[in-house]
Amino acid sequence: MDLRESNSRRRLSPQPNPAGRNKLVSAAGVAPSKSRLISPMNLTKILAALLVSLPVLVTLSLVLRNTSPDRIKGFADARIIERLVKNDTSSSSSSEDGFSDHTHMPKDKLQDGLIAPGFDEASCLSRYQSNLYRKISPQKPSSHLLSRLRSYEDLHKKCGPHTKSYNKTLEQLKSSSPSTGVDSSEECKYVVWISYSGLGNKILTISSAFLYALLTNRVLLVDPGKDMADLFCEPFPENSWLLPDDFPVKDRFDAFDQKSPHCYGNILKSENNKIATTSPSFLYLHLAHDYDEQDKLFFCDDEQSLIEKVPWLIMRTDNYFVPSLFLMPSFEQELEKLFPEKETVFHHLGRYLFHPSNHVWGLITRYYQAYLAKADERIGIQVRTFEAGPSPLRHVMNQIYACAFREKLLPRVERKKPIVTSSAGMPKLKSVLITSLTSGYSEDVRNMYWEHPTVNGDTIGVFQPSHEGHQQTDKNLHDQKAWAEMYLLSLCDVLVTSAWSTFGYVAQGLGGLKPWILYKPENQKTPDPPCGQVMSMEPCFHAPPFYDCKAKKGVDTGALVPHVRHCEDMSWGLKLVDSHESHDQL
Numbered sequence: 001m002d003l004r005e006s007n008s009r010r011r012l013s014p015q016p017n018p019a020g021r022n023k024l025v026s027a028a029g030v031a032p033s034k035s036r037l038i039s040p041m042n043l044t045k046i047l048a049a050l051l052v053s054l055p056v057l058v059t060l061s062l063v064l065r066n067t068s069p070d071r072i073k074g075f076a077d078a079r080i081i082e083r084l085v086k087n088d089t090s091s092s093s094s095s096e097d098g099f100s101d102h103t104h105m106p107k108d109k110l111q112d113g114l115i116a117p118g119f120d121e122a123s124c125l126s127r128y129q130s131n132l133y134r135k136i137s138p139q140k141p142s143s144h145l146l147s148r149l150r151s152y153e154d155l156h157k158k159c160g161p162h163t164k165s166y167n168k169t170l171e172q173l174k175s176s177s178p179s180t181g182v183d184s185s186e187e188c189k190y191v192v193w194i195s196y197s198g199l200g201n202k203i204l205t206i207s208s209a210f211l212y213a214l215l216t217n218r219v220l221l222v223d224p225g226k227d228m229a230d231l232f233c234e235p236f237p238e239n240s241w242l243l244p245d246d247f248p249v250k251d252r253f254d255a256f257d258q259k260s261p262h263c264y265g266n267i268l269k270s271e272n273n274k275i276a277t278t279s280p281s282f283l284y285l286h287l288a289h290d291y292d293e294q295d296k297l298f299f300c301d302d303e304q305s306l307i308e309k310v311p312w313l314i315m316r317t318d319n320y321f322v323p324s325l326f327l328m329p330s331f332e333q334e335l336e337k338l339f340p341e342k343e344t345v346f347h348h349l350g351r352y353l354f355h356p357s358n359h360v361w362g363l364i365t366r367y368y369q370a371y372l373a374k375a376d377e378r379i380g381i382q383v384r385t386f387e388a389g390p391s392p393l394r395h396v397m398n399q400i401y402a403c404a405f406r407e408k409l410l411p412r413v414e415r416k417k418p419i420v421t422s423s424a425g426m427p428k429l430k431s432v433l434i435t436s437l438t439s440g441y442s443e444d445v446r447n448m449y450w451e452h453p454t455v456n457g458d459t460i461g462v463f464q465p466s467h468e469g470h471q472q473t474d475k476n477l478h479d480q481k482a483w484a485e486m487y488l489l490s491l492c493d494v495l496v497t498s499a500w501s502t503f504g505y506v507a508q509g510l511g512g513l514k515p516w517i518l519y520k521p522e523n524q525k526t527p528d529p530p531c532g533q534v535m536s537m538e539p540c541f542h543a544p545p546f547y548d549c550k551a552k553k554g555v556d557t558g559a560l561v562p563h564v565r566h567c568e569d570m571s572w573g574l575k576l577v578d579s580h581e582s583h584d585q586l
């Protein structure tokens with residue numbers, strides 16, 4: 001499915017004045033905290049106007065539902081129409097303590113039910129405000145996913161840090177003894193995620209660990225590392241997802257490796273059925289890029305039946321391993337019910353789990369309002385090079401231009417004439433958001449569009465939030481800016497991303513976008529073609545196993561089922577695609 005042509009994507013030109021959008025939303029009573037933006041007088045007027053226009057809008061939207069987005073460009077914002085049609089205008093009363101009554105909260109404010117109601121809004125503004133910045137996603141979560149998320153939240157409430165069940169299960173870890181005398185109704189099992197690798201990887205690996213937890217009825221606890229708590233809000237109501245500081249083996253995380261006695265792969269090497277006979281209280285799962293054949297047996301059903309009994313799984317990974325879960329027969333049925341649309345796994349889980357903290361939300365919204373809100377179209381270009389050299393690298397700069405012109409994402413410039421009058425129609429204002437560790441690329445693009453007119457009269461603004469020189473893992477403000485940039489890219493209408501970059505994967509998944517991916521240059525040459533649009537918005541699993549668990553031999557895991565394929569940007573990687581798109585290749 002091409003998103004740009006999807007009927008379900010009721011994507012319309014943005015309002016010229018973003019504040020006006022907020023006003024309408026406030027007037028509809030869904031964002032009480034914002035109502036100070038407008039005077040009571042205006043509020044009454046807007047409300048009256050809305051009530052009068054309600055029947056018209058309902059009719060209009062019924063028409064629009066069956067109309068392609070191109071034909072309705074320029075109409076009112078679809079998000080507001082949706083709200084009216086869904087009868088979601090009932091105001092959620094705001095009480096004095098700032099907590100809201102969420103019983104009437106509109107569905108899209110809760111992102112189609114992904115977000116549980118009942119959080120304190122002020123502690124995490126992005127949770128309920130992201131719908132003001134993001135398009136309505138045409139991909140709806142399945143009712144099964146929603147019900148599993150709600151039951152996960154109950155489990156997390158029961159088993160989360162410092163609960164009675166958590167304390168009980170912790171006893172086993174302290175004494176390193178197998179479970180004896182624990183009331184089974186209080187038994188909880190856990191996946192502990194170790195903070196590891198860059199921020200893009202972290203977001204992808206937490207999502208993978210969470211899906212594994214959902215599939216195995218475990219509770220996910222996240223090692224906060226240096227800055228997780230500063231970057232993200234709590235995703236689950238009532239109890240934290242952060243691993244407590246006093247977690248018994250936390251000071252050993254750094255030392256865990258493939259040679260550790262508790263390392264799962266290592267145990268398999270030393271004695272094949274040791275896990276079955278000794279029932280250890282915890283296992284260290286090494287699922288990082290350098291894992292070996294034994295570590296990879298984690299992705300085999302037979303091994304899962306042994307791992308299943310261990311209460312604490314402590315996992316280190318820098319990979320989005322979800323595609324391999326889809327190749328395991330024991331998870332097949334459940335995954336089919338959770339994600340009938342297979343390419344939406346990270347799109348849904350990412351939007352469920354990762355809400356920018358208030359500090360990061362400030363970075364995002366201030367930047368958006370200042371540089372992106374007024375544009376007719378927002379184009380995100382994420383540049384990540386894996387080569388040394390002065391910025392911009394000429395072959396990469398040429399690749400970006402070749403891609404943008406060839407795919408008609410940006411207009412060419414007229415180098416001979418000083419002024420170009422718009423040929424037909426209204427010229428557009430396009431904002432280009434460039435993210436890169438260096439400033440060379442955005443300077444080049446910005447200068448070109450300043451020094452020369454565009455051939456079609458469009459005006460192009462070029463913006464780059466930060467250029468930090470080099471990637472700095474675990475530096476606080478650096479990661480806050482990196483997270484803000486990924487999020488800003490996800491708010492764009494069109495994306496161009498770099499091969500191999502998890503930063504781009506996060507942006508495309510959160511935004512529900514299929515980017516044009518800049519293929520990896522070889523020998524400092526611009527690739528031909530320079531880029532191609534990806535098959536699905538899913539991230540790529542960079543280091544998948546190539547093993548057939550049943551036959552116990554090597555196999556091309558990208559050729560087993562239609563919905564798990566090799567990635568566009570990494571020939572040995574695996575990604576999920578919706579198989580109805582690829583039946584011609586079956």
Ligand SMILES: *[C@@H]1O[C@H](CO)[C@@H](O)[C@H](O)[C@H]1NC(C)=O
Pocket residue numbers: 085086087
């Ligand atoms: C909206 O709600 C009212 C009553 O609450 C109901 O009569 C009406 O049919 C609803 N409209 C739609 C479009 O669902």
Ligand SMILES: *[C@@H]1O[C@H](CO)[C@@H](O)[C@H](O)[C@H]1NC(C)=O
Pocket residue numbers: 162163164167
């Ligand atoms: C669990 O243990 C912690 C400290 O070890 C304690 O503060 C907490 O009250 C305990 N929880 C319950 C429910 O007993």
Ligand SMILES: [Mg+2]
Pocket residue numbers: 557558559560561562563564565566
């Ligand atoms: Mg395949």
